[in-house]
Amino acid sequence: xxxxxxxxxxxxxxxxxxxxxxxxxxxxxxxxxxxxxxxxxxxxxxxxxxxxxxxxxxxxxxxxxxxxxxxxxxxxxxxxxxxxxxxxxxxxxxxxxxxxxxxxxxxxxxxxxxxxxxxxxxxxxxxxxxxxxxxxxxxxxxxxxxxxxxxxxxxxxxxxxxxxxxxxxxxxxx
Amino acid sequence: xxxxxxxxxxxxxxxxxxxxxxxxxxxxxxxxxxxxxxxxxxxxxxxxxxxxxxxxxxxxxxxxxxxxxxxxxxxxxxxxxxxxxxxxxxxxxxxxxxxxxxxxxxxxxxxxxxxxxxxxxxxxxxxxxxxxxxxxxxxxxxxxxxxxxxxxxxxxxxxxxxxxxxxxxxxxxxxxxxxxxxxxxxxxxxxxxxxxxxxxxxxxxxxxxxxxxxxxxxxxxxxxxxxxxxxxxxxxxxxxxxxxxxxxxxxxxxxxxxxxxxxxxxxxxxxxxxxxxxxxxxxxxxxxxxxxx
Numbered sequence: 001x002x003x004x005x006x007x008x009x010x011x012x013x014x015x016x017x018x019x020x021x022x023x024x025x026x027x028x029x030x031x032x033x034x035x036x037x038x039x040x041x042x043x044x045x046x047x048x049x050x051x052x053x054x055x056x057x058x059x060x061x062x063x064x065x066x067x068x069x070x071x072x073x074x075x076x077x078x079x080x081x082x083x084x085x086x087x088x089x090x091x092x093x094x095x096x097x098x099x100x101x102x103x104x105x106x107x108x109x110x111x112x113x114x115x116x117x118x119x120x121x122x123x124x125x126x127x128x129x130x131x132x133x134x135x136x137x138x139x140x141x142x143x144x145x146x147x148x149x150x151x152x153x154x155x156x157x158x159x160x161x162x163x164x165x166x167x168x169x170x171x172x173x174x
Numbered sequence: 175x176x177x178x179x180x181x182x183x184x185x186x187x188x189x190x191x192x193x194x195x196x197x198x199x200x201x202x203x204x205x206x207x208x209x210x211x212x213x214x215x216x217x218x219x220x221x222x223x224x225x226x227x228x229x230x231x232x233x234x235x236x237x238x239x240x241x242x243x244x245x246x247x248x249x250x251x252x253x254x255x256x257x258x259x260x261x262x263x264x265x266x267x268x269x270x271x272x273x274x275x276x277x278x279x280x281x282x283x284x285x286x287x288x289x290x291x292x293x294x295x296x297x298x299x300x301x302x303x304x305x306x307x308x309x310x311x312x313x314x315x316x317x318x319x320x321x322x323x324x325x326x327x328x329x330x331x332x333x334x335x336x337x338x339x340x341x342x343x344x345x346x347x348x349x350x351x352x353x354x355x356x357x358x359x360x361x362x363x364x365x366x367x368x369x370x371x372x373x374x375x376x377x378x379x380x381x382x383x384x385x386x387x388x389x390x391x392x393x394x395x396x397x398x399x400x401x402x403x404x405x406x407x408x409x410x411x412x413x414x415x416x417x418x419x420x421x422x423x424x425x426x427x428x429x430x431x432x433x434x435x436x437x438x439x440x441x442x443x444x445x446x447x448x449x450x451x452x453x454x455x456x457x458x459x460x461x462x463x464x465x466x467x
Contacts, residue, residue, distance in 0.1 A: 004357075004401055029355070033207070037198040081356035086394075092352050093381050093390045095198040 004083045008125035016131040017068040018077045020138055023087045023118075024061035027111065028054050030089035037095050038104075046104040053108050057088070060141075088115035088142075100159045109149045116142035183217055185210035188239050196231060201352030201378030202299055206238050208355055209268070209297075212362035213241070216266070223266045226255040228275035231306045232299035232378070235270050249280025252287040252296065259292050263440045266366065267294040274304050277313040277333045288342035288371050293438040295365045295372045298335060301380040302388055309383030316421060319385065336417035336429060339373045340410065345432035346372035347413065349425055351397065353390055357426060364428065369435045377424055393424050400427030408433040 006019070031054035038047035094107040119139035126132045188210040196202045213223060223241035227233035229248035236243035242265075246254045255269035276284065276298045287296070303321065304310040310323040313333040320327050340347050346368040350358035358376065365372035379388045386392060405412060405427070413430035437445075455462065 004399055026355075033203055034198070036193070037203060040193050040195060041198055043198075082360050085354035085357060091390045092201060092204055093199040093379060096381070097198050099198070 006079065006083055008122045008131075009127050011126065011128060011131050013128060013130040013134065014068070014072045014075060015079050016128075016134050017064060017071070018079045019084065020134070021061055021064045021068065022079065022081050022084060023115070024057045024064065026081065026085065027088040027090075027115075028057035028061060030092065031057060033092075034090070034095045034104075034107075038099070041097055043098050045101045046099045049101055049104045049108070086114075087118050088112075102153065102156050102159050105149055105153050105156070109146060109153070112142050112146045112149060116146070181217075181219065183214050183219065185214045188213045188220055188223075188241065190238050190240050192237050194234070194238050196234070197380075197382045199381040200231070201301075201376070202232050202235065204352030204355050204358065205232070205297070205299055205376055205378060206235055208350070208352075208359040208362050209235070209239065211355075211359035212366055213239075213266075215359070215363045216366055218266050222264065223268070224255070224258050224262075226251045226258065226267065226269045228271035228280060229306075230272040230275045230304070231380075232270065232272040232301075233275060235299075241268075249275050249278070249283070251275065252280060252283040255294050255296075256287060256290065256292050259294050259440055260443065263293075263444065267292075268297065268366070269294060270297040270299070272305075272312075273298060273300040273302065273314040273333075273335065274312040277335055277338070281313070281333075284339065285342050288339060288344045288373075290439045291345065291370045291436065293369055293371075293440055295362070295368075295374070297362070297365075297374045297376060299376050299378040300335060301378050301384060302332070303380050303383050305380045305383050309380075314421075316385075316388075321383075332421060334417065334420045335373075335375050336420050337414060340414050340417055340430060344373050344430070345370040345435050346428070347375075347417075347430045348373070348428045349375045349377065351377050351393065351424065351426055353394075354426060357399075361428065364431075368431065370432070370438050396422065397424040397426060400425050400429065405429075407431045 031050045035047045035050035035054060038050060088111055090107045090111040094110065096103065116139055119135045119142065123132065123135050123139065126135055194203060194206060220240040225236040225239050225241045226244045226246060227236040228246060228251040233245055236245050244254060251269040251271050255267050258265060259267045300314055302312055302314045302316065304312050309321055311319065311321045311328050314335065315328055315332055317331050318327040336347060336349060346365055348361045348365060350361045352358065361374055365374050377393060379390060379393065400416065405416060407428040407430055410430050416425055417429055419425060
């Protein structure tokens with residue numbers, strides 16, 4: 001995960017809300033991308049799960065955007081997507097050919113843990129009380145999301161079939 | 175100049191109906207998204223863009239856009255892209271491919287493309303392996319790497335694409351990573367806007383035949399943005415110094431942007447054509463050249 005040119009100690013509430021919206025937007029895009037990859041590679045169950053995650057990220061983004069609009073109207077954004085990457089989005093190489101629903105959920109769980117670590121780390125520097133309250137709320141939400149994914153994971157049987165590694169062809173000499 | 179300057183384009187306008195079939199998790203998915211976004215930001219209609227690629231996994235990319243595309247011959251994307259730019263200078267020309275295509279099979283073309291300085295952008299998706307043919311040693315594979323063509327470990331030092339292209343005198347050299355889609359799109363846009371030969375190396379690990387250390391987790395541990403280092407992209411020497419860290423550090427951003435770009439080859443050709451046209455015979459007297467007076 002990375003943040004460019006943002007000093008958390010001087011972050012305003014409006015910028016913090018915008019940052020949170022962009023974090024959700026990035027995650028939504030990555031999940032949509034993963035879902036398309038899975039659909040193309042005939043892995044419908046993982047695709048369905050990634051679509052579900054994308055919809056959730058979109059919902060959170062809309063919720064934050066509504067709060068931002070209510071508080072700050074249409075004041076232009078001061079932070080941009082180029083200032084952050086890989087905060088709540090799963091790593092782009094977390095997708096794998098023929099990944100099982102369990103593997104897909106594990107990828108989502110890893111990204112929830114990553115997001116939690118991001119907000120926790122940012123809180124060490126945040127000074128504005130409004131931003132602190134927002135980041136604490138977002139950090140705690142990540143704990144809730146982790147719990148949801150873990151509960152779903154517990155319902156799934158252990159992977160019995162071949163793992164994605166079995167689908168990789170043996171390397172060959174040219 | 176755009177034929178339809180009032181039209182605005184969105185990333186989806188550059189996406190073809192052909193669905194990418196790279197391995198899931200491949201960084202090339204992000205690269206093509208980044209290209210769609212950069213083209214939309216520039217706003218040139220798809221029919222004013224030519225996208226030329228070589229051969230390899232990453233070279234499939236030209237087919238995934240609505241621009242004019244040519245999936246050419248192994249290592250020959252640059253000569254063909256230059257020919258296209260020269261014959262139709264109004265086109266926005268991109269060339270792309272992998273590290274094997276660009277630095278091994280097509281390696282001889284780079285020096286000439288750089289020194290000729292045509293107004294085109296060259297994007298290399300550098301995964302340090304020949305992925306399409308199932309994992310052979312490539313020109314950017316790390317020394318010691320074991321592959322089917324180097325079962326006891328490679329004895330060769332890898333090519334350093336950044337230093338190589340900076341040394342030839344390219345006016346724009348940058349590096350990006352697929353995990354930073356927005357940053358990568360911004361770099362592509364800047365490269366496309368640069369008036370001259372622009373090169374972007376994208377570290378796009380091979381999820382199928384790549385080494386563990388070259389996967390995103392390994393790369394993250396060595397990633398640093400050039401902005402955070404306070405690098406001045408107009409300083410070519412500083413850029414070359416940073417480029418030496420290729421393989422040990424993953425520096426993201428613009429290494430070098432010539433603050434005073436020289437005229438491009440295509441500009442010079444047009445100037446020359448205009449000069450020669452002054453002394454040229456009128457069309458109706460062309461046959462005089464072949465008829466003895």
